[in-house]
Amino acid sequence: MNNYIDMNDVEQLIIDKLTGQIGEEDDLRLEELIAQNQEVEQLWQQMAKVYAMRKAVSFDQSFNVEDAWQALQQKVNILQPVTEPVTDTVAIPIRSNTSNWWRYSIAAAVAGLVIISLYLFIDYNRNQVTAAKTIQIKLANGNIVHTTAQDSLAGWLRNARAANIDPGAWNTLTVPAGKNYAFQLADGSKVWMNALSDLRFPLLFTRPERVIELNGEAFFKVAHQASQPFSVQVNGLTVKALGTEFNIKSYNKEATYISLVTGSVLVENAKGESIILLPGEGVVASDRNSSLRKESFDEATVLGWMKGVYFFRNEKLHQISVVAERMLDINIQLKDPTLAGLHFTGAIDRNKPVSHFLNMLASSGDIRYEINKDKVIISRK
Known part of the structure; x- marks a missing residue:
């Protein structure tokens, strides 16, 4: 037996x-x-x-970020001790080594996080775990802060204070392939970032308008402050919002998609043309100078990436491969260039082994794949 x-x-x-x-x-x-x-x-x-x-513990539990930020303000006026914010989020690594992942998660739960780091480990053969790449913040003075599951907003503030930088200056948060990241800005706005995305933001909004810059994809839940409007600069477009939830997707060499979930936003291009969106409406722009085109969108499909899932319907293999490399942190090579034009319908699920996605493609009967070290080679049968 x-x-x-x-x-x-x-x-x-x-x-x-x-x-x-x-x-x-x-x-x-x-x-x-x-x-x-x-x-x-x-x-x-x-x-x-x-x-x-x-x-x-839930990411939506409230905490006073301004209290935490007083730590940085004391750089100029040292009035009281630093107050560190309390945890409100814990993330569980998926498909990591069985003997380590739960210990790591419990330690994170005890230590506490203000920032969630979603470490989604993918394996090729259900045993081999890919090497981790770090999420990092480049501070305004050029210093690099590598974030881990035990980092907190207070940690960022300590680095900023030690570096003696302007709290209103630009910093850049970079999320590598294969990871998502979520955190809260100083104004209480929440940001969920997709893989291979960059966000430029100040540690504290000190100007009349709250402005940040995005390259990649992110979902925003904007804290309403009528006296200080919030906007996102993305690929030559300006997305202005007040008390709004919306998704922006704008990767290099791809069109920009803005999808409004709640509230309202005004989208403006480099030529000064603008359009106002209502919930359920989206805007597509092929580049910064192109006309803005309004269209409806499916919320479950557009926001699937926040749960680690990308849905594709009758999509070319070339585009599917681009997204798979981004989400799963793998290198895909199409052995025959004509494979790029093949169409598929299905989903990429980052919470499952890479083989799950590859077997789904191969089940079409048209292709096969082989894994050579860190490269996936797709060819015709």
């Missing part, structure tokens, strides 16, 4: 159950494994505990 249990498979079953995505058959299978195997039972208890801790 074969008693071998693939713990990577068990880990995925537990993740599916905790997130409510498990099927009835897999659910029964997991219950049997928990009942019959002590190691599986221990893993279930550990992962369930971490997930419960994660659910207990």
Whole structure:
């Protein structure tokens, strides 16, 4: 009798159950494994505990960022001790090494975060984990701050204070391939950043208008301040918002898409042409000088990346490969250039092994793939 249990498979079953995505058959299978195997039972208890801790704290819980910012203001007027903000977010790494990921998550839960760092580790063979790349902040004076799951806004402030930089000066946050990142600006506005994205912002909004710059993709939940308007500069466009939630996608050599979820925004191009959006409406611009084109959008599709999923419908393999490289931090090579024009419908799920996505493509019957070190080579059958 074969008693071998693939713990990577068990880990995925537990993740599916905790997130409510498990099927009835897999659910029964997991219950049997928990009942019959002590190691599986221990893993279930550990992962369930971490997930419960994660659910207990929410990114939307409020905290006073201005109190934290007083630490930096004391650089000029030293009136009181530094006050560090308290955690309100915990992120669970997905598909990492079974023996380490839950310890790491519990430590993060105890230490606390103001900033969430979503470390989504992808493997090629359900055992090999990709090397991590760091999310970093380039401060106004050129100093680089590498963020980790235990970094906090107070940590940024300490670096800024030590560097003696202007709190209103520009800093750049960079998110590498394969990662998402979410944090709160000094005004209370929340930003969720997609992979391969840059955001330029001041640590404190000291000017009459709150202005930031984006290259890549991000979702914004803007804190309403009528006396200090909020706008995003992106690829020659200006997106002005008040008390609004919207998504912007603008990667290099791609069109810019602005999708409004709630509130209203005014979008203006370099020629001074503008358009006002209502919830459910979006704007597309091929470049900074092109005309603005209004269109409707599917919210679940546009915002899927925030849950680690990219949906594509009748899309060319070339574009799918570009997104896969960005989301999964892999290198895809099309052996035959004519493959780029093949159309596919499906999804890229960063929470599953890379093989899940590649097998989905190969199931079309037209292509096959092989993995050579850190490169995925796609060819015709």
